[in-house]
Amino acid sequence: MPRIAYVNGAYIAHRHASVHIEDRGYQFADGAYEVVHTYRGRLIDELRHLERLERSLNELSIARPMAPQAMRLVMREVVRRNRMTTGLLYIQVTRGVAPRDHRFPQRVKPALVMTARSIPEFPPEMRDDGVKVLTIPDIRWARCDIKSVALLPNILGKQAAAMANAYEAWMVDGEEITEGSSSNAWIVTANNTLVTQPTGHQILAGITRRAIFSLAEELGFTIEERAFTVSESYQAKEAFMSNSSHFVTPVTQIDDTVIGNGKPGTLTLELHHRYVRFMDDFEPLASLNG
């Protein structure tokens, strides 16, 4: 079945979908995005993703392309036309198309693109074995709270991780781990406290991170929002990463250091399973049945 993309008001065959060469996203990375996980026909936490998109656009003074309610309709239509049950819905808004000039153009319409890509369900071996992460310097800008499409440091980090046979790169500012190249970073201390970097300009306030806060509270886990250093992470009892597509993924090695006994930790696995139940609680999209 051919994939369908939404591009500025039209549903187009994915292989023909394109934007203008003077789209400011293309020339200046002048835009923001969201990745919404679709799990067994459910859009996970879509309202929070839309809220965060709105916030990113506000911070960049980019007009919203349409009201959130209309956006939700398009999201459903993209999922439906792609018959996507489990996959990733990508939403990108840029300032629009205008002759190249660093200043904001007058009277430009924001450009909205959505794509859908089916992915296999979360691989059980990743949960059972955990992944390795590589620490790298955090060379990003001072507004990492904005989910901007400018991701050069992130892709360089992810590639460096891949070259080192690691799955994710954890970025380090001074001595402190800020977050992953496309995920939030967590450790569990010897006294079973979950530690993660506080929200602020240094990290993206992950939607999964936020869900984990509620789930951890339900499970009676203690969370401390504070910076943690690379050496503290080496000594952690457990470690994990979180994002929309990887939920709670155990980290069993950081650089050359094996974490704990080298197996995914108990709290991490409990959170992973609890997160899967949390996703199951979302209503499946009616549009997929029709």
Ligand code: PDD
């Ligand atoms: N990335 N930090 C960064 C730098 C991210 O890019 C992401 C998500 C997260 C986690 O956010 P959330 O829990 O809302 O997915 C944290 C997406 C998945 C991506 O760029 O593909």
